[in-house]
Ligand code: SF4
Ligand code: SF4
Ligand code: SF4
């Protein structure tokens with residue numbers, strides 16, 4: 001029996017789950033159906049869509065998405081089931097009897113064509129200037145079904161004003177086809193609940209509470225809705241024109257930092273199968289585009305580990321040695337800006353549990369416009385910092401008013417993987433053909449620990465490698481440094497490591513069982529916060545949370561489409577690259593040592609590092625006024 | 626809204642939730658009760674309902690915008706809805722419509738200055754054999770002509 005956890009979901013939106021028999025060998029466990037005259041046997045309860053896909057029969061879909069519950073609202077997947085009065089939607093039809101299905105009758109084809117024509121009659125199509133041109137599910141269906149005229153008319157002017165209030169997500173409802181994938185993403189997958197269908201009939205549109213601009217409601221900017229929208233109705237706020245202008249301005253020194261996840265996914269934008277990293281190729285392409293320096297965000301990921309790890313050890317010391325009861329444990333990670341905004345809105349009373357360490361992106365910005373500017377002899381006013389991120393929320397993060405600790409806007413632009421691919425194409429470069437090259441110094445080398453930040457559990461794994469070794473003087477007791485309990489895509493992972501034979505400085509931790517938890521996707525984050533509220537996390541020390549399902553590699557700025565399978569392949573690419581790196585622990589990164597020697601001379605969590613590398617949070621609450 | 630008013634409204638909604646239950650299926654009954662009493666469902670009330678039913682405010686708003694008998698903005702004390710469907714139309718709706726507009730000095734979708742009446746259209750009231758038909762708050766009037774309609778309007782407080 002599949003347990004439905006999300007009981008709030010209306011029955012109409014709940015997946016049609018027929019209990020699939022555990023043992024398909026027993027009589028009644030499977031069922032034989034005929035699809036286009038071919039006999040196939042499938043487990044009882046399989047949907048027609050699944051049965052067809054398993055047998056290489058293509059059925060078009062629009063509202064269906066592998067990450068979301070079934071909606072059955074677009075009707076494009078209709079098929080003919082013998083004996084049924086009307087056509088049936090394949091995506092929401094569970095097979096429970098030996099039916100005969102036909103997927104391409106004249107009636108089916110005509111119905112599908114009509115559905116597309118009807119969608120087009122309300123869709124403001126201007127494919128040339130559309131960011132989904134070439135990667136749009138509506139466009140490709142129109143092609144697939146040979147749409148050659150607008151049977152039911154066509155929209156000449158946009159029906160809605162574009163909502164570009166948000167720093168991260170832009171909504172253009174004139175291109176929306178009301179598939180409600182974004183609604184299901186935001187309510188079910190992320191449990192943020194920003195979007196729903198507003199009004200009725202012809203006036204239906206997807207909107208926010210009181211139809212307010214996105215910036216005025218509780219959107220956490222995760223961009224997961226963008227990744228699941230079949231059309232261009234949702235897109236990220238693209239700063240590439242400003243970046244081109246900076247590159248073309250000889251006065252400006254344009255520096256780009258690249259996060260780990262885009263490398264593992266950008267190939268997909270160039271037609272490469274998911275699961276290939278293009279780190280070296282990307283470096284070359286970025287230099288050819290005209291960036292003055294190409295740095296590795298993993299360097300500040302290492303720095304984050306040192307700062308956040310030190311903060312954790314300080315908290316533990318206060319709690320254990322000084323018996324200070326005001327210390328908040330477990331410490332929560334703070335590198336996911338979607339998660340930060342989520343906790344600011346939904347659990348503002350728990351903000352003290354959040355590490356004060358900035359995200360790697362913001363640390364990089366602050367270091368670039370101070371330390372790097374000095375070392376390189378460039379006026380920080382002339383430096384433009386760009387961050388290549390898998391993330392939509394990073395755009396909001398770099399625009400937070402408090403993020404100017406260098407005296408300037410620390411990070412000028414957050415750029416998504418998709419937007420980067422577009423810039424590379426615009427420069428006439430085919431990424432997979434580029435020769436490989438290294439990152440630029442002084443932040444050119446990073447550890448594998450920084451690289452695995454891209455996958456859920458990665459921050460925890462990186463932190464454990466460093467904290468365990470600092471405390472005990474030995475490597476983590478896991479084969480080849482691979483901390484298995486941190487890996488995989490389970491919603492919430494929990495485990496512990498025992499600290500034994502500690503070095504003198506950390507004797508107070510002798511025998512302590514470090515308990516940690518890892519969660520990804522804000523629906524899981526919510527569960528963890530409820531555990532905290534109920535006191536079920538007493539005795540826990542460290543919790544990693546990423547707002548996006550799968551962690552950053554499934555971020556809202558990553559190539560479209562996304563699915564569990566694609567995310568898994570991206571993770572494999574990251575972990576494979578990690579094992580090939582010479583340095584795999586943050587505290588062994590020589591550049592990290594260098595910066596603490598030359599610049600942050602008082603060490604981690606000192607006054608200067610607090611000024612540049614730590615931040616504070618805003619109690620936002622969820623009341624929308 | 627004053628804090629005192631807010632507290633009173635919260636308390637009222639809490640009582641409704643106690644009465645109808647905190648399952649999301651109680652949503653419409655709760656909204657109808659608020660609508661009946663206050664003539665509209667304020668944004669604060671919507672968020673309180675959402676909080677108490679553990680759903681999202683946008684879901685409450687979505688339901689309110691779906692049903693024409695629920696609204697999120699204040700309207701007049703009385704709502705007059707004239708049937709715009711074909712049978713009433715053929716039975717002389719246009720004349721009634723013009724008379725009503727002239728009498729109140731407002732168009733459909735608008736509210737009189739003194740907040741006495743809001744004019745709206747409605748779809749079929751099921752009175753096709755007795756048209757033109759009009760709904761005043763919860764009461765149906767049939768076999769209208771311009772004079773009769775104006776008299777009805779003048780009786781509304
Ligand atoms: S959303 Fe798709 S169909 Fe619509 S204009 Fe863009 S590319 Fe064309
Ligand atoms: S960006 Fe995230 S929180 Fe905002 S509307 Fe989209 S899914 Fe919801
Ligand atoms: S915005 Fe996109 S995902 Fe949402 S309903 Fe419209 S087309 Fe579907």
Ligand code: FES
Nearest residue numbers: 063072074075091
């Ligand atoms: S894909 Fe089946 S109804 Fe939309």
